[in-house]
Amino acid sequence: xxxxxxxxxxxxxxxxxxxxxxxxxxxxxxxxxxxxxxxxxxxxxxxxxxxxxxxxxxxxxxxxxxxxxxxxxxxxxxxxxxxxxxxxxxxxxxxxxxxxx
Ligand code: HEC
Numbered sequence: 571x572x573x574x575x576x577x578x579x580x581x582x583x584x585x586x587x588x589x590x591x592x593x594x595x596x597x598x599x600x601x602x603x604x605x606x607x608x609x610x611x612x613x614x615x616x617x618x619x620x621x622x623x624x625x626x627x628x629x630x631x632x633x634x635x636x637x638x639x640x641x642x643x644x645x646x647x648x649x650x651x652x653x654x655x656x657x658x659x660x661x662x663x664x665x666x667x668x669x670x671x
Contacts, residue, residue, distance in 0.1 A: 591658075598659055598668055605643060610669050614643055620666040631660040
């Protein structure tokens with residue numbers, strides 16, 4: 571039974587080290603953006619702008635990024651991102667610093 575078939579992610583586009591904030595920003599725009607829209611306004615996945623994430627505390631967003639949402643196209647990112655990366659992304663999504671208004 572396959573509930574959550576792993577999608578072929580563009581792993582080649584992933585920077586080797588996520589310590590570089592610019593690379594991490596680029597990763598969110600490119601990789602998360604491939605489903606959530608390049609301005610994170612939604613696409614295959616829902617929009618991820620701060621006004622869309624009121625219902626989710628930062629810790630819940632981090633958990634979703636880490637584990638994915640089983641049974642949906644949202645994949646788990648823990649094989650690719652460190653906990654610090656995930657915290658950083660969750661914070662950026664909550665504050666909207668990554669996307670222009
Ligand atoms: C392959 C497509 C895909 C990619 C890539 C993807 N997502 Fe998602 N994401 C989804 C889908 C589809 C959902 C909605 C699942 C559902 O039906 O609940 C979702 C849901 C979410 C949610 C919950 C939103 C809400 O309002 O409940 C968050 C947060 C999220 N994604 C963050 C991210 C982040 C951060 C990345 C990049 C690290 C990312 N996603 C990459 C498809 C994707």
